[in-house]
Amino acid sequence: MADRMRVRINLSTREVEIEGDGELLRTFAADIAELMRLVREAAGAPQPAPAAAISPAAQGTLGSFGEYMQRLPTSATEVDRMLAAGFWVQENSPDRLFTTGEANRRLVDLGFKIGNPSQCVRQSIDAKRVFRVHKGHYRVTPLGRDHLRRLMGDVIPATPQGA
Numbered sequence: 785m786a787d788r789m790r791v792r793i794n795l796s797t798r799e800v801e802i803e804g805d806g807e808l809l810r811t812f813a814a815d816i817a818e819l820m821r822l823v824r825e826a827a828g829a830p831q832p833a834p835a836a837a838i839s840p841a842a843q844g845t846l847g848s849f850g851e852y853m854q855r856l857p858t859s860a861t862e863v864d865r866m867l868a869a870g871f872w873v874q875e876n877s878p879d880r881l882f883t884t885g886e887a888n889r890r891l892v893d894l895g896f897k898i899g900n901p902s903q904c905v906r907q908s909i910d911a912k913r914v915f916r917v918h919k920g921h922y923r924v925t926p927l928g929r930d931h932l933r934r935l936m937g938d939v940i941p942a943t944p945q946g947a
Contacts, residue, residue, distance in 0.1 A: 846872055846875055846876070846939060846940075847939070849869075849872055849890050849893075849894070850894055852868070852872050852939060853865075853868060853869070853872075853891075853894060853896075855935075855936040855939045856868055856935060856936060857935060860935060862898050862899060863904045863908060864931075864935060865891060865896055865898065865904075866884075866887055866888070866891070866898055866901055866904035866905060866908070867904075867908050867913055867914065867924065867928055867931070867932060868932055868935070868936065869882075869888070869890050869891050870882040870884075870887040870905070870908075870914065870922060870924060871924045871928070871929070871932055871940070872887075872890065873887050873890060874922075874923060879921075880923065881917055881921040881922060881923055882921070882922055882923070882924075883920050883921055883922070884901050884905050884920070884922075885901075887901070887905075888901040905922060908928060909922075911927075911928075911931075912925060912927050912928075913925055913927050913928030913931055929941075929942075
């Protein structure tokens with residue numbers, strides 16, 4: 785049986801991942817070592833902030849919905865995607881509320897298909913990340929905002945706009 789090896793890279797955390805036959809990877813060992821040296825070297829140098837990482841306070845908004853959703857990690861669940869979409873709708877609506885339908889429409893427009901959007905909102909309510917303001921209208925709680933900040937970083941303001 786072939787000897788399998790795996791190396792992992794995550795650029796946001798400066799990690800590297802490569803998976804394959806152990807013999808094949810050994811042939812690239814010097815290249816991998818050089819790549820890791822460059823990653824470690826870059827970790828010590830100040831990094832310019834990407835445009836999407838500019839704080840919302842400086843931007844005044846969360847940016848476009850597409851740019852905003854790009855900040856979610858690929859490992860985000862459907863519940864996380866719905867929470868993020870709801871937060872964006874909330875922050876861009878005059879009444880500071882979101883509906884399941886509007887959040888889901890935004891996701892569908894970007895090509896995200898949520899299996900059961902209402903169930904996702906219910907799970908966020910159960911987790912105390914969202915609360916119902918009145919029938920069909922919701923608001924993200926401070927706990928939900930903290931969860932999104934852990935997932936998406938500075939793009940989520942620490943306090944509500946206007947607070």
